[in-house]
Amino acid sequence: MGGLEAPLLLMRTFWRKYGLAYLFIAPAFLGMLLVHYGPMVQGVYMGFLDLRLQTLRLYLQAPFVGLENYREILLNPESTFRAGFLYAVRTTLLYALVVNTLNLSLGLLVAHLLNRPLFLRGLWRSLILLPWVVPSYVVGLLWGFMWLKEGVINHLLVDVLGLLPQKPHWLIGPLTFVAIVLPTVWRSWPFVMVTYLAALQTVPQELYEAAKVDGATPWQRFRFVTWPMLRPVTAVLLLYGLLGTMYSFNIVYMMFGHGAGYPGEWGDLLMTNLFRNTFGMWNFGLGAAASTLYMLLSLGLILFWYRVFREDLRAR
Amino acid sequence: MREERWLKWGAGFLLFFVLAFHLFPIFWMVNTSLMTQLEAATGSLFPKAPQWGNYLDIWRVLPFFHYLKNSFLVCSLTTAFALAVATFAGYALARFRFPGAELFAGSVLVTQVIPGILFLIPIYIMYIYVQNWARSALGLEVRLVGSYGGLVFTYTAFFVPLSIWILRGFFASIPKELEEAAMVDGATPFQAFYRVILPLALPGLAATAVYIFLTAWDELLFAQVLTTEATATVPVGIRNFVGNYQNRYDLVMAAATVATLPVLVLFFFVQRQLIQGLTAGAVKG
Numbered sequence: 001m002g003g004l005e006a007p008l009l010l011m012r013t014f015w016r017k018y019g020l021a022y023l024f025i026a027p028a029f030l031g032m033l034l035v036h037y038g039p040m041v042q043g044v045y046m047g048f049l050d051l052r053l054q055t056l057r058l059y060l061q062a063p064f065v066g067l068e069n070y071r072e073i074l075l076n077p078e079s080t081f082r083a084g085f086l087y088a089v090r091t092t093l094l095y096a097l098v099v100n101t102l103n104l105s106l107g108l109l110v111a112h113l114l115n116r117p118l119f120l121r122g123l124w125r126s127l128i129l130l131p132w133v134v135p136s137y138v139v140g141l142l143w144g145f146m147w148l149k150e151g152v153i154n155h156l157l158v159d160v161l162g163l164l165p166q167k168p169h170w171l172i173g174p175l176t177f178v179a180i181v182l183p184t185v186w187r188s189w190p191f192v193m194v195t196y197l198a199a200l201q202t203v204p205q206e207l208y209e210a211a212k213v214d215g216a217t218p219w220q221r222f223r224f225v226t227w228p229m230l231r232p233v234t235a236v237l238l239l240y241g242l243l244g245t246m247y248s249f250n251i252v253y254m255m256f257g258h259g260a261g262y263p264g265e266w267g268d269l270l271m272t273n274l275f276r277n278t279f280g281m282w283n284f285g286l287g288a289a290a291s292t293l294y295m296l297l298s299l300g301l302i303l304f305w306y307r308v309f310r311e312d313l314r315a316r
Numbered sequence: 317m318r319e320e321r322w323l324k325w326g327a328g329f330l331l332f333f334v335l336a337f338h339l340f341p342i343f344w345m346v347n348t349s350l351m352t353q354l355e356a357a358t359g360s361l362f363p364k365a366p367q368w369g370n371y372l373d374i375w376r377v378l379p380f381f382h383y384l385k386n387s388f389l390v391c392s393l394t395t396a397f398a399l400a401v402a403t404f405a406g407y408a409l410a411r412f413r414f415p416g417a418e419l420f421a422g423s424v425l426v427t428q429v430i431p432g433i434l435f436l437i438p439i440y441i442m443y444i445y446v447q448n449w450a451r452s453a454l455g456l457e458v459r460l461v462g463s464y465g466g467l468v469f470t471y472t473a474f475f476v477p478l479s480i481w482i483l484r485g486f487f488a489s490i491p492k493e494l495e496e497a498a499m500v501d502g503a504t505p506f507q508a509f510y511r512v513i514l515p516l517a518l519p520g521l522a523a524t525a526v527y528i529f530l531t532a533w534d535e536l537l538f539a540q541v542l543t544t545e546a547t548a549t550v551p552v553g554i555r556n557f558v559g560n561y562q563n564r565y566d567l568v569m570a571a572a573t574v575a576t577l578p579v580l581v582l583f584f585f586v587q588r589q590l591i592q593g594l595t596a597g598a599v600k601g
Contacts, residue, residue: 017414018412018414018415020408020412020505020506021408021412021413021414021417022414023404024404024405024407024408024412025404025405025408025409025420027400027401027404027405028401028402028404028405028424028476028477028480029405029420031401031472031473031476032423032424032427032473032476032477034473035435035439035469035470035473035474036427036430036435036473036477037423037427038438039434039435039438039439039442040430040434040435040438042438042442043434043435043437043438044434046437046438046441051441056441056444057444057445057448059441059442059445110330113326113327113330114330116327118327124330124331124334126584126587127334127338127339128334128338129587129591130338130339130342130580131338131339131341131342133530133576133579133580133583134342134576134580135530135533135534135551135575135576135579136534137534137536137551137554137555137575138345138572138575138576139341141554141558141568141569141572142341142344142345142569142572143341145348145565145568145569146341146344148359150357150358150359151359152344152359152361154359155359155361186338186341191594194591194595195594195595195599198591198592198595198596198599199595199599202599233599243428243429246431247431247432249432249536249537250534250536250537250551253536253537253555254536254551254554254555254558257555257558257559261559270431271431271432271433271537274433275433275537275540278433278437279440279540279541284437284441287433287437288434288437288438291431291433291434291437292434294431294433294434295429295430295431295434298429298431299429302429
């Protein structure tokens with residue numbers, strides 16, 4: 001008996017001290033385990049299984065095929081899956097690069113314009129923010145309709161403004177890339193702008209006064225006063241943006257809602273590609289293996305991001 | 317002075333930009349929702365006569381009310397559950413020091429790095445397996461795929477991590493001295509939490525609730541797999557409708573307008589707190 005008392009006492013003090021904290025995080029922890037981490041581990045394991053419609057009921061007991069799915073994705077030149085997957089990797093990376101570049105530059109520019117006493121500034125901010133509130137599936141539907149060959153964008157460009165000699169097919173071929181980038185930027189840059197605006201308002205006004213006294217040009221004031229203050233915010237915004245674009249689904253999925261639903265080489269993102277190939281072809285093992293590669297790709301990007309912005313994150 | 321003039325022009329251009337380009341798609345959506353089928357298909361800018369009947373047709377041609385009801389049900393339940401779970405965890409992270417706190421905070425963030433498809437595949441297969449197992453071993457009809465319960469459970473767990481992060485920020489901005497004073501007066505830590513801090517955090521809770529609702533309202537990937545026609549939410553319903561009736565853009569835009577309205581209204585109620593809560597994560601860290 002005597003041997004048990006000390007550990008019991010220890011447990012009781014531990015519980016007294018931390019019990020409430022553990023009780024408070026328990027439901028969230030359980031949910032994350034059941035819906036995020038548990039399935040993620042299973043998903044990685046399923047990448048090594050021959051898991052399709054016929055073997056679906058076997059769950060994790062489906063035939064183990066080792067690296068066969070990975071070989072199919074990476075090394076089999078005849079695989080149709082492989083070709084589509086590689087196009088999707090390229091398009092997704094390019095999409096992440098272009099969307100985030102546009103978001104950050106447009107957001108920063110307009111935040112500067114709004115960071116001054118302005119007539120009805122609150123109203124302008126709200127109006128700019130409006131597209132950010134529109135559900136992304138509505139954005140995909142709406143722009144998919146606007147991009148049609150006889151749609152309103154071509155009507156304005158060709159019939160009204162006469163900027164182009166004839167109406168292009170926005171939803172076929174390389175132009176598809178423009179057709180998926182612009183709606184994404186349209187919906188996401190307002191949030192970048194509002195965040196930059198909030199950050200600009202935390203820059204002490206005295207710094208600008210001092211720079212002005214020293215004769216700094218507007219560009220120098222931006223480069224040496226504003227930008228160092230904005231780098232940490234930019235880091236966080238870029239992280240949000242990278243995750244948002246790497247895992248973008250709704251806009252493309254809704255924009256190509258007709259027929260086979262294939263957005264083409266320049267419109268298909270990894271999320272839409274893997275969703276179609278996994279739940280359309282019922283090949284879950286292959287889909288899980290490709291999804292694992294997908295996560296590794298995003299992790300690689302985030303590591304790169306971390307290397308670039310490490311100092312800024314530490315400075316906070 | 318030259319600089320001032322440049323800025324004035326910049327601001328002027330901005331106003332033009334906002335009016336002309338930025339808001340055009342929304343204006344266009346509402347306009348198209350009032351067109352005839354022919355006008356919508358030929359790229360007209362304005363309806364000749366507003367077809368208010370479109371807004372009645374969407375209830376009949378699509379079972380739009382059914383989808384709206386499903387979305388409201390799923391999103392409200394998800395918001396309630398996720399907010400409750402995240403409030404406790406967010407408070408614990410903001411206030412308590414306990415072994416594993418760092419690890420927990422880190423694992424909350426890492427959930428955001430997992431691509432949805434990587435846990436959608438196992439979740440789908442796992443749910444089907446559990447259904448089969450419950451039927452054969454227990455003789456119970458448990459429905460996880462195609463039921464409200466399965467979707468609400470998944471969504472709840474899905475939106476908890478980001479909500480924890482937002483709420484942690486709100487709780488951290490409330491002075492610690494308030495709880496300390498309450499505990500000096502004899503309150504237990506739990507009483508200090510729910511009598512003193514929770515009421516003060518209400519604006520933050522409301523903003524987080526709206527954020528969860530907005531995000532759940534916009535969820536399509538999981539809904540596409542985990543619902544059937546009986547439980548289809550608005551995006552799933554509209555997507556199926558578009559797949560079947562390619563030329564009814566007038567109706568699709570009317571449905572899209574109605575689908576946007578609830579989140580727009582909710583957003584304007586808590587705009588300030590929501591923006592503050594979301595940007596604080598980036599500005600203050």
